[in-house]
């Protein structure tokens with residue numbers, strides 16, 4: 040069917056039930072039950088039990104090269120503990136994109152660092168390693184670490200970041216919070232969030248992937264009181280372990296990942312079709328056919344996001360400015376150094392999260408498509 044015929048099948052009305060921006064998709068109770076019964080049988084509830092070991096092994100097996108995965112209580116803590124595990128020098132700057140979620144900056148501060156907000160590349164919307172090299176030469180203070188961010192689940196080539204680490208000796212951690220589906224290599228430590236709103240969710244959780252066993256050993260100890268096989272606290276640490284119950288959800292989510300992924304990809308394809316004749320709406324490259332995430336984030340003409348958001352709201356179509364005006368604009372980070380950020384400002388004025396979830400009905404997809412086409416007309 041021609042997409043405009045598909046769209047005209049439904050004329051949106053504000054009286055229609057609102058289309059939510061997201062509906063997290065987690066395994067149902069019956070899918071988790073066999074894992075819960077394993078916990079009952081074993082009576083091992085936390086502290087690196089068999090379900091956690093299995094979950095981490097299955098997460099690690101998704102990587103192309105030999106890689107280890109170590110879980111933590113959430114993605115934010117995983118980032119903090121990764122910076123600590125890499126001995127990022129306290130008090131120094133942590134270079135990061137301004138175009139990120141506030142968790143990236145919070146994590147750096149919790150690791151004793153000061154966020155330094157740098158602008159992203161105008162084409163890719165993520166940090167460019169060559170630009171970072173140039174900025175490092177003009178840093179407003181001693182730099183302790185670098186955090187590139189894989190925006191909204193997109194794949195991020197880790198190779199330039201591994202080279203930057205080798206050349207500068209700086210600790211680098213990749214924040215790939217929403218990139219569960221697209222992360223396939225971790226030559227530098229890479230964090231993936233397992234929050235309920237992510238494509239593979241456990242509720243609250245996250246993991247660090249790395250090819251470096253010594254780093255993973257230290258990271259693991261940092262999630263567990265600084266213990267390394269005995270009861271001595273080797274260094275100041277945290278308790279950021281995942282319980283077996285959380286791992287039960289994670290294992291059930293992995294079991295159904297192939298069908299979850301197909302559902303996300305099919306819905307993404309339908310949204311793309313519904314907006315085929317609205318070229319002002321630019322999807323993330325490869326989103327849908329090549330990789331999936333749990334959000335649909337599009338770029339609109341610069342400066343138009345406010346008006347489009349209001350027009351969609353009037354039609355009962357919910358949207359979200361996931362990263363607001365940029366991380367640097369939050370009051371918590373007002374005293375942190377920031378470069379001039381024209382690209383971040385443009386992206387903030389143009390980026391909109393549209394309704395998108397794995398089991399989105401065709402009718403809801405069409406309402407989003409038609410309301411957006413009208414808003415941009």
Ligand SMILES: Cc1ncc(COP(=O)(O)O)c(C=O)c1O
Pocket residue numbers: 113114115116139140142143188214216217232233234244245
């Ligand atoms: C870019 C980015 N970094 C870090 C996080 C933090 O992950 P978590 O919610 O698991 O702490 C998020 C969460 O959405 C994120 O989007």
